[in-house]
Amino acid sequence: MGCAADPPVWLKDRHGVxxxxxxxxxxxELNIRPLPQDLRxxxxxxxxxxxxxxxxxxFPQPKFIKPERSKQQGKRFNCRANCMLGCRCGAKWNAAEWxxxxxxxxxxxxxxxxxxxxxIENGRFAALEGSIRGVPFTARADTVVLSAGGIGTPRILQxxxxxxAGIGMTMDTTVMIYGASPxxxxxxxxxxxxxxxxxxxxxxxSTLTDPWLMYPLAAVRKGIGPALNWLRWSKMLGVMIKxxxxxxxxxxxxxxxxxxxxxxxxxxxxxxxxxxxxxLIEAGAKKSSIFxxxxxxxxxxxxxxxxxxxxxxxxxxxxxxxxxxxxxxxEALDRPTVLTIIGFAKxxxxxxxxxx
Numbered sequence: 001m002g003c004a005a006d007p008p009v010w011l012k013d014r015h016g017v018x019x020x021x022x023x024x025x026x027x028x029e030l031n032i033r034p035l036p037q038d039l040r041x042x043x044x045x046x047x048x049x050x051x052x053x054x055x056x057x058x059f060p061q062p063k064f065i066k067p068e069r070s071k072q073q074g075k076r077f078n079c080r081a082n083c084m085l086g087c088r089c090g091a092k093w094n095a096a097e098w099x100x101x102x103x104x105x106x107x108x109x110x111x112x113x114x115x116x117x118x119x120i121e122n123g124r125f126a127a128l129e130g131s132i133r134g135v136p137f138t139a140r141a142d143t144v145v146l147s148a149g150g151i152g153t154p155r156i157l158q159x160x161x162x163x164x165a166g167i168g169m170t171m172d173t174t175v176m177i178y179g180a181s182p183x184x185x186x187x188x189x190x191x192x193x194x195x196x197x198x199x200x201x202x203x204x205x206s207t208l209t210d211p212w213l214m215y216p217l218a219a220v221r222k223g224i225g226p227a228l229n230w231l232r233w234s235k236m237l238g239v240m241i242k243x244x245x246x247x248x249x250x251x252x253x254x255x256x257x258x259x260x261x262x263x264x265x266x267x268x269x270x271x272x273x274x275x276x277x278x279x280l281i282e283a284g285a286k287k288s289s290i291f292x293x294x295x296x297x298x299x300x301x302x303x304x305x306x307x308x309x310x311x312x313x314x315x316x317x318x319x320x321x322x323x324x325x326x327x328x329x330x331e332a333l334d335r336p337t338v339l340t341i342i343g344f345a346k347x348x349x350x351x352x353x354x355x356x
Contacts, residue, residue, distance in 0.1 A: 001084055001192045001208070002065040002092040003336035004032045007343060008199065015330050017312050019343035022350075026342050027062075030093055034060030034193070039067060039077070041189025043181070043237060043283075044207035048194035050282035051205070056275070061195040061206060064093040064338070079190035082211040095342075113137070117159035118144065118321060125320035143352060145314075145322045147345075150300035153327040154251045157304060162316065165304050166251030170332035171259050171297035173243040175269070176208060176218075177276040178236050178293065179285025180229060185209065185236040192240070197335065202244040202264075203272040204334050205279075209238035210293070218293045229289065237285050241272040242298070244334035251303055259297055299337050301326035313351050314344065324348050 012018045048058040067077040073090040103109055115130040128139040146153050154166035187209040195206040210218055215233055245265045249258040277290050304310060304327040314322045324345050326337050
């Protein structure tokens with residue numbers, strides 16, 4: 001969905017990690033901003049106005065999206081629900097553009113590589129071990145930064161003997177709340193153009209609808225009634241709940257992933273659902289049509305946490321071995337993660353180059 005959000009204030013206040021300078025640099029470089037008012041969607045804006053009328057602080061969601069990029073590529077800006085399946089109109093920035101710049105500057109990229117473990121000798125990093133299209137390889141260096149994500153990174157560390165990796169995780173547990181409207185719905189509008197953050201209550205809300213074909217696959221798990229609303233998909237209003245879920249479950253060495261809701265998570269979810277219900281009714285949804293689709297996990301993270309398995313410079317107990325991805329989050333971020341991860345990466349790059 002191309003959403004950008006500043007890191008939460010608790011990252012610096014509670015954990016001593018200050019990436020404000022790095023985040024500002026990225027925001028300025030990429031010109032991160034909300035979509036123009038006329039592209040935020042009439043139904044999405046109606047939901048936001050309804051939320052504001054009920055006393056909630058809805059705001060235009062900053063984006064890594066520039067509609068003018070579509071025109072520059074000879075395409076038409078056409079962002080809607082199916083954008084969560086990939087940007088077709090070229091408006092969204094993605095990190096592969098920075099990879100291209102790095103390659104142009106001399107960096108080497110090895111595609112198809114699967115890293116299995118890191119080799120440790122005398123208490124420090126020695127090499128990466130893995131395979132490329134089934135052929136084993138070993139890559140040696142003085143320093144390595146693991147960035148395999150909230151699931152991949154702890155698995156690599158587990159295979160390397162760091163048993164604490166993967167114990168506990170967060171998911172920013174997410175769910176959509178839907179209601180049928182007599183007017184056009186949010187499905188044919190850009191997703192997540194308006195948001196509302198409630199840090200005290202532990203959740204974020206945003207305008208969002210499942211793509212047309214995905215909608216019935218999710219709704220049918222709630223019963224035949226919600227599934228039949230597929231026929232009214234174009235008139236459905238959707239609000240996403242993203243929970244600041246507690247650390248629980250984990251990534252297990254047997255390959256399984258478990259993330260149960262805690263009692264606190266359930267309480268936050270119930271509170272957020274009631275808020276969404278009120279907002280959707282205020283926005284024109286029929287009360288009897290409102291339902292919650294099944295839960296999903298959107299941001300697997302917190303599996304190699306700061307102050308647990310890495311320090312605030314993202315270094316593990318192994319000399320020369322660093323981690324930089326969502327796995328280092330000390331708590332659920334409860335917001336779009338990309339800008340925070342980029343901030344971590346820029347800060348780590350400065351730290352590593354200052355040691356040379």
